[in-house]
Amino acid sequence: MSDIRRAKFPPDYGERGVEGDEPVAWSTIEDQLREATTYWLSTVGADGRPHARPVDGVWVEGALVFGGSPDTRWVRNLQQNPALSVHLPSGGDAVILEGTVEWVTDPDHPVSLPAREEQHAKYPQYFPSVPEPGPFWMLRPTVAYAWTLDGFPKGATRWAFNT
Numbered sequence: 217m218s219d220i221r222r223a224k225f226p227p228d229y230g231e232r233g234v235e236g237d238e239p240v241a242w243s244t245i246e247d248q249l250r251e252a253t254t255y256w257l258s259t260v261g262a263d264g265r266p267h268a269r270p271v272d273g274v275w276v277e278g279a280l281v282f283g284g285s286p287d288t289r290w291v292r293n294l295q296q297n298p299a300l301s302v303h304l305p306s307g308g309d310a311v312i313l314e315g316t317v318e319w320v321t322d323p324d325h326p327v328s329l330p331a332r333e334e335q336h337a338k339y340p341q342y343f344p345s346v347p348e349p350g351p352f353w354m355l356r357p358t359v360a361y362a363w364t365l366d367g368f369p370k371g372a373t374r375w376a377f378n379t
Contacts, residue, residue, distance in 0.1 A: 259293035323349030
């Protein structure tokens with residue numbers, strides 16, 4: 217991680233730098249990313265139209281790892297434009313990741329085995345045993361944001377990552 221700071225908002229959103237306006241700990245966000253069972257992906261099609269869909273995934277070694285059928289629109293969108301925004305489903309808390317995804321086909325990639333083990337642990341209904349190696353999408357975020365609506369914008373945090 218190269219930079220952590222207050223997330224910027226227009227002044228009429230509320231005062232920043234007051235008591236209780238401390239940054240969120242990244243470890244708290246990583247816990248939420250590990251525990252989430254669904255991640256909302258936002259892609260952009262060749263025609264410029266946005267497309268959002270929930271997917272299963274796992275957070276391992278600083279990356280969100282997920283798969284999907286090449287017949288889905290969101291996968292076709294990523295094949296044409298690998299820019300991705302991801303957020304966790306929540307009514308009052310925001311966790312948003314942004315970056316460029318990588319299509320990983322190397323079965324010996326360092327994230328492959330930990331991701332497959334986590335898939336088995338997290339989704340035993342789909343993976344009763346550790347799945348065989350296969351290609352997957354991986355997002356190592358370049359930027360992340362988090363805040364809660366309770367007391368907003370206090371605590372709203374932005375992280376920038378070295379990639």
